[in-house]
Amino acid sequence: MEQTNQVPKIVTSRIGLEESWGIKTYLATGGYTALRKALTTMTPEQVADEVSKSNLLGRGGAGFEVGRKWSMLKPGPVRYLVVNGDESEPATFKDHMLIENDPHQIVEGTLISAYAVGAARAFIFVRGEFALGLERLQAAVNEAYAYGAIGRNIFGSGFSVDLVVHPGAGAYICGEETALLESLEGKRGFPRIKPPYFPAVIGLYGEPTIVNNVESMSNIPWIVNNGGASFAALGVGRSTGTRIFALAGHVNRPGNYEVEMAKLTFRDLVERPEYGGGMRLGRQVKAFIPGGVSAPWFAPDQLDIPLSQDDVAKAGSMLGSGSIVMMDDHTCMVRAAWRIAKFFWRESCGQCTPCREGSGWIEKMMRRIEQGAGREADLDLLMDACDNISPGVAWPPQQTTICVLGPSIPSSVASAIRMFRDEFLVHIKEGGCPYE
Amino acid sequence: MSNAETPASVHITLDGVEIEAKPGELIIEAAERAGTFIPRFCYHPRMRSVGVCRMCLVEVSGPRGFSLQPSCYLPVAEGMQVVTKSDKVKKAQDGVLEFLLINHPLDCPVCDKGGECPLQDQTLAYGPGESRFVEEKRHWEKPIEISKLVLLDRERCIQCDRCTRFADEVARDAFIDFAGRGDNTEISTFPDREFTSYFSGNTVQICPVGALTARPYRFKARPWDLEEAESTCTQCSLGCRMAVQFSRGEVTRFVGIDSDVVNTSWLCDLGRFSYEALDSDKRLVEPKVRYRSEMADVSWRDAIARVGTHIRNFTSGHGAGSIAFLGGAGFTNEGIYSFVKLAKTAIGTSLFDADIDGGVPASVVFATPRATLVEALEAKVLVVASSDVREELPVLFLRLNEAVKKGLRIIEVSELETSISPLATERLPFSAARLAASLRSGGAAAERLAAAVNASAGDAGEGAVFLVGKSNFADPSAVYGSLASVCSKKWPAAKFLFSNSRANIFGAMDLGAVPGWLPGRVAAPASDDAREIIARAADEPMLLFLLGVDPLADLPDTALVKAALENATVVVIDSFENSATDYADVILPLAAFGESAGTTTNFEGRVTRLGQVTVPKGQAKPDYLIAAEIAREIGAPSGRTAPEAIFAEMSGELALYRGVSYADLASNRYPDGLVVPLGRKAISIGSGPRKLDPIATPGLIAPYHQGPAKPFASEEAGPATKVDGGAPSVSAPNLPEFTVDAAAVSAPVEGRLRLLLTRRMYRPTPQLAAAPILSQLTAQAEVRVAPATLESIGAADGSEVKLTGDHGVEVLVVARADKALPEGVVQGRLGKGANLLQLVRSGSWATHVKVGSN
Amino acid sequence: MGAFSPEMRERAENLLTLYPKRRSALIPLCHLAQEQAGHLTSPLMEEIAELTGVTPAEVYGTASFYDMLHTEQVGKFLVGVCTNVACLLQGGGELLEHAEASLGVAAGGTTEDEMFTLEEVECVAHCDKAPAVQVNYRFFGPLTGESFDDLIAKLRAGEYDGVVPPHGTLTRVTRENGIEVPLDEVLAERKEMDRAKAERKAAAEAAKEGN
Ligand SMILES: Cc1cc2nc3c(=O)[nH]c(=O)nc-3n(C[C@H](O)[C@H](O)[C@H](O)COP(=O)(O)O)c2cc1C
């Protein structure tokens, strides 16, 4: 699996350029040509068609085809487009980079998409903590207005649309699309029940709404400029184009790397000098998280799985948000799993009983074990509590809750127990963490 | 599917058995009708489903096989398979229960909810035997008082969203909300603000655990000690159905009954907690008569003898026309009937007025086709030209809010913004007099109303309902009589409801306790009304019977009332002390709510039974017995002395009640009574016993119906058809004519502002004053004034101003700046502290006041 | 008198125009309020309630859901140490312990001089610079105990003024004005787009049939 050097940088081409976030740089590097092309030479259906042809999979986590989602938008007098820039999945930091460093690309992708789906208004929901990103994105929007790319009769095409940058206020759950819409409506971020609240049917203010991720949007200008087919020519099978992987943990060079989908394996990404550059201090991989903390963990022997949505799914986990966390052999797995459990406990919205109460219970048990007060029976109890949140504790998960935050809670805890039961037992027997 | 007509029913397989369900029905409801109870906490049949507690998870077939779904959220679909009893379902439900319990305190023995707690019950029924939770539980500060009436114990809360949904959706009082996130989620008011909703007690009723408790009930009783009786609230004329729960002869709690046709389980706080007063030391419990200047306790025999002497003396000295009865709207039908017979037959006086507020007169009430509440909620258009519904008939506001969500169009006619304004499609800012005049002789107001009504209901008003009532308590009743009567003429097919709000005022009208009428809606020659009686009593010798009223608080012209009370010989028949008792010559203690049986009639004409749960306090007696004893004393044929017997006489003698039996009214067949006269359709729910839903109405012991089991349309013919001689006929009288001097009403008066008088739910009444906790909520009198006017007299918002009436009366009252007031008026809100009614002169078409600095 | 300063009130009213429904501005208005007062005071929440057409209890309830919104006073600098998994693997937990010792407050606490409020935060998407720290939502990392102390000292000395604005200031770039294209105009345009689309579809079908 050799990666050829000709693979274009589709979404990260401007990263590192001087003032990459300003309109000057953007225009100098082909910015807004795609918007002009779409608006003045293509019909909305033609744009949507190219996106469908590209088979762009959503980059927010669920990996649903963007074009297909658009086609499911219920016709209605008012339709909205909402861009999800809430990125809070632990160890995911690609959208953060895009928002801060190439906001115009997001704006352009959003405007093109608004045209394709006939949105009456577009909102970009940005995680509140991204203060710099909010400043740069708002500045980009201001510039785009001045340039004539947003507002009335854009580029003389007769198409008008407004775009609002909306700050979040710190709640992981608001990345979930229906919670995001609630939050955008000024409410507590409580996910809505699907059915019937599929955004494409009943979304923002009850109107049909498309929710897409920031990275998904960033791909749109390139697809319009180069055609969906060229995008689909990259990658393998359903996993087309390129994708940013956020590599974190015990590697020498943590960072965001845009690579062609499915052509590389996890091992390539970790070991190649232009990417991860190998494990820190030359240590061994003990386990790794292939797609955000909601994903079940992989063992070292799964390093050779290609970075493709379907291959990872087949192996029982997910590529999710594109974050990969490497853990070396000096890592306390109990502690890592506990910290992830703690994250879900803190971020559960509190609506559904199993998630609200289960997350707290699991966190407390995990903490007790890590701190040396565990009992052997706790392991079965933990697994059973996990089972009560997500029956079967399998992937893809079954759920007893409204959204999939609930069944994400067991992933790491169950992975840790299944893969490193002995390590738990050592904690229990020795009354403390052996790594301290 | 899209174009297919909605099928009449769909078929689902429930645990292997095919059942029929209604299209759109939730799985949980369909299963329940089929006899399968699915455990639940957050689901409430009267509120939007949220599907958050996850207790009701069941397996449902879908395109990708079976999955766990909340049965309280998912509607049935043709061919759907539902499994409620598999191991998977059981495990999920057990899991939820265990999760709910890990942080829930195990203080059931001291919890108010203990014994009627679904969490406790379901734990016993399905739960794990022993707790596997060894961690420390979540801790919150001790119970906090979120209002004078409601306490919150956050440790017990299971975040079911019922109280918050109720406050937001049902009551439109979102003064509580969830705060925090995750397992730190709590119910919270705004910091340092109270949950000041008129309906807060409902949250206590629907809280599935002991997180919300009512201060008046706290620690008073244990549910298993409670007995209960079905009854009807008598705080206003809506007549909410409720269960009176009692323990060892003491009323401990009122619980709303889920009656589709009246109150759908809700009560207002005034009604719910009114029992607080029953036990108070402000109760009148001994007969008293005046010896020289002192009242002394006497025996009933002596008190009745004194009354008899007065009646004989006045009759012989000044004629029967010197004897008058005021009030009675708080009495039972049987009591009213007995007193009317006493007055009009035994004594021979026609002076009887129960409509002390001077609301829409009986002549109009009888002459217009009456709507039922359900008809009003389902009307093509509802015209509300009434006193503020939330203040006068509180639960009607909840029903209207619900109906508006289902599509009811409301046209409001009101000079002031009211609680209805946000619900209304349109508000026409006219006074009742102006609208009536305009309808009579043409004008913009009439045209606007006609346009709004006709658009939905056509020229004849078919399907339109009018709710008419006294929007300004400074107005004479003729204004409202006139308005209703011209509306009925203009829209002959329209139906009417009236917001005269005293509990049994419509029963009193039906039974001839108003001028110009005899029992059974039989016309009699006109006679003086309460205001005229008072005027006469001020300068003629009169014997006044005050039947549960306080003329000083309820009638205008206070100075005149005082003179009348001083001049007249006064017999007070009441349950509570009030300002009129000071003037009494005889006081006869009256049994209070729950202490006597009988029936009451609500604003639709619905007759329901009152539950007797205890004996009268002290020496008090039921109204019908008091009437009977007076009758016997003056040698009249002794009337019947049991409510059943009196009712039998009423339905035997009066066509109005024909076909209705006392027993019928409490039967399973007519659990919510019957609307008289029969012959129209009687609305009834269900024929079986009411079913208990331990979640929706915790605490109901007897098997009551729960939930909107049948849609409104489930009307069935009343028993009228069974009655010999066919349907009874009570022919409506002709619409009366009123002369209203519209010019006098609207003519501006130089230097003065027209006074609009309104009331609030917590108005100072003797009963409220006798309720220790509720009385803290009594509204203060205030006058709302345009900011500019306030400024012009140098007064600030919240300071005292002096109002000077047309006849020179001066009242000091707190003023509030109100930007929303129309020009030329001030709004006086009756309440404690200042008596604004004294500014009104009886019989004047409009009241103007001068606002001056104090 | 409003709780918002006249300038903030104007910005608040501007924000309201950006959304089809007023309540949508609730969270942005909370950010504004914090920019003005550091935290959400009761009068500010009441004014937000009035502006967005909800009850104060709903503003409080909504705000309390979000980590960034504070209904109680916080320090001038909100120092958030990330201990989530990527940072944990690089010593985030130890860094937090160091921060607690160094600032003399436990996570969640505010230093006596009201300069710093220390928070343990979830992943701030700065994982390639783990362990990461955010100060008033401006990011620093990777940090050691030493460089953390150095950062604190510099913040105290005012050396980061300009880079790290006073707490509560989410963004120093504001939208220049309200919505430029009114919704009804857009809707009319969308109707036209839909019509044209239907026409194209019909034409395409007709062409197909013709062949
Ligand atoms: C708990 C949870 C958190 C999520 N967080 C994010 C997020 O931060 N950013 C994001 O784009 N999608 C997130 N998602 C996925 C969104 O719900 C949604 O699928 C996505 O925004 C759709 O965009 P896409 O189709 O372009 O990927 C989250 C989902 C869940 C269940």
Ligand code: SF4
């Ligand atoms: S207080 Fe009671 S009704 Fe309200 S959410 Fe908690 S458990 Fe439910």
Ligand code: FES
């Ligand atoms: S989720 Fe159905 S009753 Fe609570």
